[in-house]
Amino acid sequence: MAQLHSMKLINIVANVTLEERLVDLAEAHATSGYTVLEARGAGSAGLQTGVLEGGSNILFMLIVPESKLAEVMVDVERLMKRGHHLACFVSDTQVMRPEKYSG
Amino acid sequence: MAQLHSMKLINIVANVTLEERLVDLAEAHATSGYTVLEARGAGSAGLQTGVLEGGSNILFMLIVPESKLAEVMVDVERLMKRGHHLACFVSDTQVMRPEKYSG
């Protein structure tokens, strides 16, 4: 197989109303794209059953080259500082075509 | 950006009827919360098309500090021992605010 190259996978679980902001964030950092999954759950903001918009989560996934991680996280931190309730976790991952993600 | 701290991400793919038990499990271990995504798939329990409750999966995600991993996994193992059909996989991940997850 083609060799694999290291990337960072940024995961953000937040209320669905934040989706537009997260998409803006992805575009601001010129990522190759983004992925969104509908989710429910619970946390400091309480129960998110996914039934009403005010109580529905998304899992927002962003693959970025390690070089971009810091700048993206600064923006995520800004959202948290502003008070938005979200869980953000970053994992190592590997891809076949690094150029695709290094816009 | 703020420094990142290591955590464990526990993923469990199981039938949706197990959700209530997994939530109880998360609360029993006082995690900061949990995330649930609807899923379909196939495995030893056969095809899970997601159409009927008896054949619908969820992906249950739990972020815990490494110190909590062992105790949580013991409970997950208990579910498997009881015969529940599930796939559980654990990954390393990093978060900005470790205190949030170390309830």
Add this chain to the structure above:
Amino acid sequence: MAQLHSMKLINIVANVTLEERLVDLAEAHATSGYTVLEARGAGSAGLQTGVLEGGSNILFMLIVPESKLAEVMVDVERLMKRGHHLACFVSDTQVMRPEKYSG
């Protein structure tokens, strides 16, 4: 807890029409199963709102032993070579019962 064993988690984000092919791929390599989640997003193939089939993504997850990774990735690469628009990223993960995934 039971000891954990290393596995590879292959993630593929692609249009829902590719699901059948990815399932065939999983079966061709005799994995213990597969998991599919509905997703939306954006990338080189444009905006995927999830509203119309032609613009709906899935996140296809495959847990395989490291020994199987290469052969599976060769098939994934073939799909990409054929022109299919997809994002594939591989992560390390750990499971309790390795025999389950080493079909």
Add this chain to the structure above:
Amino acid sequence: MDASNLLIPAVMFFALGFLAQGVRSDLKFPPELAKALSIYLLIGIGLKGGIELSHADLADAVDAVIAALALGFALPIVAYGILLAGRLDKLNASAIAAHYGSVSAGTFLTAIAYLSAQQIEYESYPVIMLAIMESPAIIVGLLLARYSRGNGSTGADDARTHHMGELLRDAFTNGSVILLFGSMAIGWSVKPDSLATITPFFSTLFMGALSLFLLEMGMEAGKRIGAFRRVGAFLVAFGVLMPLIGGATGLLVGHYWLGFGEGGTTLVAVLGASASYIAVPPAMRLAIPEANPSYYLTLSLGVTFPFNVIVGIPLYHTFAARLAGG
């Protein structure tokens, strides 16, 4: 028995879905749609049952309830015996047995559409029996499983499902049971003119919504055929044999015990013959996790459901007509 009787929307949409799967069409249904439709259909049945109940003869109703309980308790035991005779392990046998003691609302409603298309009258009690029959089967399944496990030790730390109290609780708080009895209570207690405000939604649309549901169920059934080899010839045969036993039992109960006519007897036969694929599988997931869902789902959804819709219903009706005629 005239094949053209099968040319009703419910049956044909089921066949269409089955066929779409057969030709490997890329036709996809939103999974939520089937769930929404099954909730809608259960409420619709419940309301209908409640209205019937409000002007039902109490003695007859009680008689029907007792007959339903009898079927619900007896059939799983018969099924269990056959499955053990076929060398199936006890836990899978218990789980499968529970499905056959319970009923399939989709099959029942198809039978009603089938009778209506031929202007055949039917008693109202079978609708009530349908609601009754979910729970006993689940309970018997759990009892069989406990007995199969020998001492409850393995279940020790799963008190919620294994103590008798919880066992009953789970059987009666089952989602489908709540919907059926809840809407039955609503249909029974609400004044007719007030009920009339929701009739267009829950009654006028009913048969159309059923057709859409059966289209999706046809696809679901089609998807299970791939698992036939996996479950094996014996179980597939059981999936055809058991409805015949249940149907025959239902015919006798409907005609001789309850004294129903052609229509009502057919419906009781369908209650006996059909296997649950909505209410019971989730219950078994929790109560008998050791059992393999691909066994009971393949049987109830992939074998028995299509068999009843295409072959069973007309067959049971033919015999019901004979009994009534005789």
Add this chain to the structure above:
Amino acid sequence: MDASNLLIPAVMFFALGFLAQGVRSDLKFPPELAKALSIYLLIGIGLKGGIELSHADLADAVDAVIAALALGFALPIVAYGILLAGRLDKLNASAIAAHYGSVSAGTFLTAIAYLSAQQIEYESYPVIMLAIMESPAIIVGLLLARYSRGNGSTGADDARTHHMGELLRDAFTNGSVILLFGSMAIGWSVKPDSLATITPFFSTLFMGALSLFLLEMGMEAGKRIGAFRRVGAFLVAFGVLMPLIGGATGLLVGHYWLGFGEGGTTLVAVLGASASYIAVPPAMRLAIPEANPSYYLTLSLGVTFPFNVIVGIPLYHTFAARLAGG
């Protein structure tokens, strides 16, 4: 006030959902279904309002609109004051206040079903007021939050929600507001015979769809009870007290200001008493992210909504009848 008046489908399905949750039933609703139903219901209300508007007396309509704006601006300020008096932090107080200035379409429609079941006439203007009242409450909430934050510095880099222009934009492009006003415009402008083609869908089915929606909302309300301890006794008490204040205000506005009869006054009271759980929570998520959603969702959905449906509506109606009668 006769309890049997509560035996209407809307209320009973809500109770059924609440009960199902109470007995920890495994009944599950597809989340998308509630979202689809709320869109459907908002369009249905909008169309109805638009049709009413097309043959409404303009002067009266303007009067109703002004009254709606007055309620929408005044009630959140009252709520804010009470919450601060209860030592709640300012940002949470602002967010909760906005919910009580706005309205709950589900509660409003239940009230309509309640009146219709007793053949009580009601004026058409409250439907228009419902559409009006979403926005002012949101605006007041944002203004209270800005004031609470002192200088807008923290919001500096979130221009989109914190500058006055954007603030108004968000309040008027809110999804529910767009649906209500958009379908109101359609109902107002489309020729009757052309509207008739969509009437079976948006009008004939309406009460049935509402029942299904309330069944799911009953479950949602039930799920929030677990959070009562977390939000504390004071806030739970506020969730019962505030609707009484809003309801009383609505009674006075409806009877003395707008001169409505028994039915119309009841509906204005319900507008005042109900708290939003569809339109406002997402708005607050963005505008006052610092506030804790579990507070405002638990209050509007878990406390005030059930209180209004079971106790409030009959209560407000009793007083409205007295006022009209006197």
Add this chain to the structure above:
Amino acid sequence: MDASNLLIPAVMFFALGFLAQGVRSDLKFPPELAKALSIYLLIGIGLKGGIELSHADLADAVDAVIAALALGFALPIVAYGILLAGRLDKLNASAIAAHYGSVSAGTFLTAIAYLSAQQIEYESYPVIMLAIMESPAIIVGLLLARYSRGNGSTGADDARTHHMGELLRDAFTNGSVILLFGSMAIGWSVKPDSLATITPFFSTLFMGALSLFLLEMGMEAGKRIGAFRRVGAFLVAFGVLMPLIGGATGLLVGHYWLGFGEGGTTLVAVLGASASYIAVPPAMRLAIPEANPSYYLTLSLGVTFPFNVIVGIPLYHTFAARLAGG
């Protein structure tokens, strides 16, 4: 041509969705809802077509089918030529061409609503033509792509889509094709009184469901405008030019070949003018993966669909009226 003719629910709900997107409203639709509605609408059309077919003149029906095939095969080739002339690469040209040879049920139904609102009669055959026209366009698209690829080598290991047999199979097992022909067969074969049981669901509600669907499609169309710069001026222009060519061709075919009146000719024009955004995109995803979906989705959904709904339908109707009048 009177603009007030556009004041029909279908068009106005589409406009509302488009506008909501334009003002960046946070209005959200459950994705599953659009999928469920499109399934519902396709079945509804199919049933209607089948019923029409059952009392259609066979010779005329065959004639209409042949005309539909002719349009389905000819238009993609025209489109392909124009796109190559515009220097678009062959594979994207093939994929886009297939969309324009096929049809948009949403546009077709809007046209029917448009005609009905003006009490204009129309022939029943266009409904049948609609079902026919999905497949040929897909086939031509695949053939163009194979030819573009030169020797099939690249496809060597993708036998499933590249061998002629599979190619035809995919074109005919396409989900939309199965739904249309399947329900057409049901509408054609089921006895009227039996069909009547599902009429309230599939026919009475039809126009209302269509409005809801178009509201969501309006939002989808609005979301695509952002991609205009990406696809470029030439393709956007093509998205307006091609429906005019297809519409003109349809006018000639409808009037001179099929001898339809004002209504029928308008519908044939719409079949020619509209581009698929439900059936064809998934087919192209598999058959021409190299093509960029953002091109064909932006064109069919973001350019041609709104153009036809707002400008095209009244325009084609004006000319159809002239032809019929002359």
